[in-house]
Amino acid sequence: MTRQERNWLLVAPAGAWFLVMLVLPLSVVLVFSFGERGPAGGYVPAFTLEQYANLPARLTAFKNTLILAPLGTLAALLIAYPLAYQLAVRTDPKWKTILLVLVIVPFWTSILIRSYAWIFILGGRGLPALLEAIGIEGVRLIYTPLAVTIGIVYGYLPLMVFPIYVALDRLDKRLLEASSDLGARPFRTFLQVTLPLSIPGVATGCLLVFILLMGEFLIPALLGGGKVFFVGNALVDLFLQSRNWAFGSAVAFTLIVIMLVTVTIYMRLIARLRLGRDDAQIM
Amino acid sequence: MAPKASFAQYAARPQAGVSATVAELRSVSKSFGDVLAAQDLNLGIARGEFLSFLGPSGCGKTTALRMLAGFEAPSSGEVLIDGQVVNALEPFRRPVNMVFQSYALFPHLTVADNIGYGLRQRRPRLPRQEIAEKVGRALEIVRLSGFDRRRIWEMSGGQQQRVALARAIVNEPKLLLLDEPLAALDRKLRKEMQIELQDLQRQLGITFVLVTHDQEEALSLSDRICVMRAGRIVQVGSPQELYDHPNSRYVADFVGTSNFFEGRVDAVEGGRARLVTASGLTLAGRASAGLAAGTTGCLSIRPEQIRMTRAPEPESQAVTVHNRIFLGEHTEYLVRHETLGNINVLTPRQAEQADRGFETGETAHLAWSDAAALVLKND
Amino acid sequence: MEDNGHISKRKFMEELRRYQKGSVTRRHFLGVTGLGTATAVLGAAVPGLRPRPAFAQDIGDRVVLATWPNYHDTANFDAFTDATGAFVQVNVFGSNEEMLAKLQAGGSGWDVFVPTNYTITTYVGEDLIEPLDVSKLPNYDPAAFDPRFADAGTVDGTLYAVPKNWGTTGFAVNTAHDGGTPLATWKDFFDRTKTDFSGRTMVHDYQLTTIGNALKYFGYSFNSVDPAELADAEKLLIEVKPHLFAISSDYQPAMRSGDAWLTMCWTGDGKQMNSDMPEIAYVLGREGGEIWSDYYAIPKGAPHREAAYALINHMLDPAVNAREVLAHGYPVADANTNALLPAEILNDPILYPAQELLDALEFGAAATLTDPNRAELLARFKSA
Known part of the structure; x- marks a missing residue:
């Protein structure tokens, strides 16, 4: 076996994975997006740009998604960071494992069941009833944008907590001592050392949550009462209800392209943020 | 070994209005759970001196340093800086800076931003210009001018070491604490840095407190050495005092190398003592403080204090040469005595030339003056 | 069990009760969530582990039914298995669209399915549905059915489906x-x-x-x-x-x-x-x-066609059908079945x-x- 043959053999498994899991499905979506809808739904082979020309019909869904995904990511980040910080920096090591497991435990149950639980918590007999008991009346939670946000933060919290936790846990604690030794008060140490050094974890967490949020449909459908329409919901309707596979594929492919573009821009920004601090301090 | 100014000299010339003692530990103890890391430490640190804490790992030297820095609060006793009790004072409020063992440089900042970090924390804020000037001067002092825009990971170990030093001294602390600062460097670089550290300390006049397990480092750098063992201070003194007058076998062993012959202390009289070994051999030497007749003890003799001859002399000991290592200026012999066991001998080059040296297997005779030997109680 | 989508009978019953309690409605059942193809097994035992008595007619050991949640009395399936030796494997669906998609994709493995009136012509047009041989359905009494709820089963004069509930x-x-x-x-x-x-x-x-x-x-x-x-x-x-x-x-x-x-x-x-x-x-x-009206039908290429006919025939038995109505609370169009139902159901203004x-x-x-x-x-x- 020549060296070249060996090299090919080594990349073969990764290549096969890439082909089967990524290239093939994407190709199917791409091909379908140039087709037409059959009279009884489904897909009829064709070559037309009609589906793409029809995209403005889902403009609102794209708009909503492009607003929700960054906002949901930000909300998850704001909740996850203090939690990860508490776990990584402030928690006694003997409790760490237990608390980390508690963060994952919800993952053992389907998101569907957990979202249903929130329907009851946020519903009229849940939190609003409790609030009424202490005199705050007329609070409506379920089927509001707030409910969707709560559901998203709840559902995606572990994905955000873990990368940040790892970044903070790996942070050399002597750097914090050094900062303190050099005269920085705890909050300034956090701003000047802890925060910038946890940026890689923050970046990873945000990326994971953002990508998944772009395709989210379950939480808006269950907790948003179907009144807020995202690309994910549009896709579910197109594939499972009106069975317009061709248009559905065009919407899906457009979503993928938007996602790739956003993620690329995001990665560039993060790379610049991490390398470009020669002149600009984070403070 | 360069002669050093002793603590007594500093104490003798206090500057007007400024106390000679910059920091002090008063009956300081520290425990972590059940572990006593430091017990009853009493020590004054003179303004401008270079003091080392010396001892093996776990002896409490780092704990002592961290209590000075403010990272640990003493369990009992008092830590004073400039006459003020600072037990509860946070590290960021202390006029003290530390050079960490692994440097703890900020990886996300440039060299210049690392060095200017402490200056940027000052309130009221220092003018940008002033910070830049001070950082520039610090870079010059550690001979890193022109490296200011570099990233930490682009610097070699020795350069990082100097950045860490610059980051601390730029703040002009009352105490500069160094936690095994040279441990990560290779031998040659370590030698160079030792000289630089010493020059720096003289140039700046800042009080240096060094923690090390390397006796050579402590001996060559320090004005005074504080030898520690199992959380306690064993002996404090100038390098010479410790070398020539160790108060225990532990110190004699840790500071320099020595041969020890065990036995029973037979008589102590007029600063001299006699020791009888298990095989009945009688050896004499200076008596160390607190030595009492009738106890077990040992006689300590430094390798370089032993003369080695071909012909027997009065009270000399016959030995067999087991090994010979040529060290340039010196030759080191490992010889074997019938009852005293292995003995290290260091002979200067001159003696070698006269004698042409001893070969392995040859019989030789060892002799030393009683004044060079020291009888110590067993620890 | 060979189909890895199965859940146990007990679990399925728990799910059914949950629907009956109304925490999830039928059409919503994950149709909207894309998780609709929950499958389940009903049947007293795993075939092959159970001693098989001799039956008058051997129709095979199983029959696969694609239906809606909360839509059967499992005791009726047990009785079918006892009588014929074929156990009933149930696949539950959330929407007609999903059912159509699965049949269009081919290889569904179903023997009997439950389409709603407005989908039957589509199935005929796509050639996915088998014309029914009435001689194999002795319990089917066309005269007893209100034509309003039975008509959709016949397309261009050919009978493709028989009414279930409306x-x-x-x-x-x-x-x-x-x-x-x-x-x-x-x-x-x-x-x-x-x-x-x-x-x-x-x-x-x-x-x-x-x-x-x-x-x-x-x-x-x-x-x-x-x-x-x-x-x-x-x-x-x-x-x-x-x-x-x-x-x-x-x-x-x-x-x-x-x-x-x-x-x-x-x-x-x-x-x-x-x-x-x-x-x-x-x-x-x-x-x-x-x-609306739901029907029983047999898809083209059903693997156990004889068992499919036997099951539909069994379900059309008025006594069996009456037990179904008591279990799920949907009305039937069959006069023979209605004759066996209690008055309070027949007079219920919601059902009728x-x-x-x-x-x-x-x-x-x-x-x-x-x-x-x-x-x-x-x-x-x-x-x-």
Whole structure:
């Protein structure tokens, strides 16, 4: 076996994975997006740009998604960071494992069941009833944008907590001592050392949550009462209800392209943020 | 070994209005759970001196340093800086800076931003210009001018070491604490840095407190050495005092190398003592403080204090040469005595030339003056 | 068991009870969530582990049924297995669209499925459905069936499907909140949503019923695909949207908790809520609305065709069918079965509404369901 043959053999498994899991499905979506809808739904082979020309019909869904995904990511980040910080920096090591497991435990149950639980918590007999008991009346939670946000933060919290936790846990604690030794008060140490050094974890967490949020449909459908329409919901309707596979594929492919573009821009920004601090301090 | 100014000299010339003692530990103890890391430490640190804490790992030297820095609060006793009790004072409020063992440089900042970090924390804020000037001067002092825009990971170990030093001294602390600062460097670089550290300390006049397990480092750098063992201070003194007058076998062993012959202390009289070994051999030497007749003890003799001859002399000991290592200026012999066991001998080059040296297997005779030997109680 | 989608019988029963308790409605059952193809096994035992007595006719060891949740009495399946040796494997679906998709994809492995009236012509057109041999269904008595609920089973003179159950689509209203003025029409439904029921109304996440009922507001056909009429319906829906509590086919939890007071509703859900909370009334809009009928049919290429006929025949036995009705609460169109049912069921106004209300109802049409313009209208409504 020549060296070249060996090299090919080594990349073969990764290549096969890439082909089967990524290239093939994407190709199917791409091909379908140039087709037409059959009279009884489904897909009829064709070559037309009609589906793409029809995209403005889902403009609102794209708009909503492009607003929700960054906002949901930000909300998850704001909740996850203090939690990860508490776990990584402030928690006694003997409790760490237990608390980390508690963060994952919800993952053992389907998101569907957990979202249903929130329907009851946020519903009229849940939190609003409790609030009424202490005199705050007329609070409506379920089927509001707030409910969707709560559901998203709840559902995606572990994905955000873990990368940040790892970044903070790996942070050399002597750097914090050094900062303190050099005269920085705890909050300034956090701003000047802890925060910038946890940026890689923050970046990873945000990326994971953002990508998944772009395709989210379950939480808006269950907790948003179907009144807020995202690309994910549009896709579910197109594939499972009106069975317009061709248009559905065009919407899906457009979503993928938007996602790739956003993620690329995001990665560039993060790379610049991490390398470009020669002149600009984070403070 | 360069002669050093002793603590007594500093104490003798206090500057007007400024106390000679910059920091002090008063009956300081520290425990972590059940572990006593430091017990009853009493020590004054003179303004401008270079003091080392010396001892093996776990002896409490780092704990002592961290209590000075403010990272640990003493369990009992008092830590004073400039006459003020600072037990509860946070590290960021202390006029003290530390050079960490692994440097703890900020990886996300440039060299210049690392060095200017402490200056940027000052309130009221220092003018940008002033910070830049001070950082520039610090870079010059550690001979890193022109490296200011570099990233930490682009610097070699020795350069990082100097950045860490610059980051601390730029703040002009009352105490500069160094936690095994040279441990990560290779031998040659370590030698160079030792000289630089010493020059720096003289140039700046800042009080240096060094923690090390390397006796050579402590001996060559320090004005005074504080030898520690199992959380306690064993002996404090100038390098010479410790070398020539160790108060225990532990110190004699840790500071320099020595041969020890065990036995029973037979008589102590007029600063001299006699020791009888298990095989009945009688050896004499200076008596160390607190030595009492009738106890077990040992006689300590430094390798370089032993003369080695071909012909027997009065009270000399016959030995067999087991090994010979040529060290340039010196030759080191490992010889074997019938009852005293292995003995290290260091002979200067001159003696070698006269004698042409001893070969392995040859019989030789060892002799030393009683004044060079020291009888110590067993620890 | 070879199909890895199975859940245990006990688990399936728990799920069924959950539907009966109304925490999840049938059409909503994960159809909207894309997780609709829950499969389940019913049957007293794993075939092969159980000693097989000799049967009069060997029809094989199993029959695969694709049906809706909460739609059978499992005791009837046990009896079938005892009588024939074939155990009944049940696959549960959330929507007709999914069923169609699975059959179109091929290799479903089903022997019997339960299509709704408006899909049968599509199945015939796509050549996915087997013509029925009546000689193999001795229990099928065409004369006993109300033709209104049986006609859709025959396409171009060929019998493809026999009736199972039927039902209606009306609305459920919590009468505690109607201020003494009852709602009786779809006009009431939408007008009151804009006033005293604002923020308390739910409509289905389903174009057929949501658009169809909005069309009824104007007196148009439930099945209209006329662009001008659809434009009116769209205008109404978008006007009403800010007043909606939710667009969801899962309306029971919100109605029961008191969050919602008014919702579009299917017969079975209406009956279940009314039984537990009498203040929740089930109303058929006087202008009309939807009536539907489910059928038993055999897909092309069914692997156990003999067993399929045997199962359908078994289910059509009036005694068996009556037990079904008692279990799931949906009416049947078979006079022989009705003769065995207690009076309180036959007189229940929710299950068997007054004739003049029924007369105004329309069956959904195949063209209505597959109309792309209606699908787009719903998407615009949801994203408005």
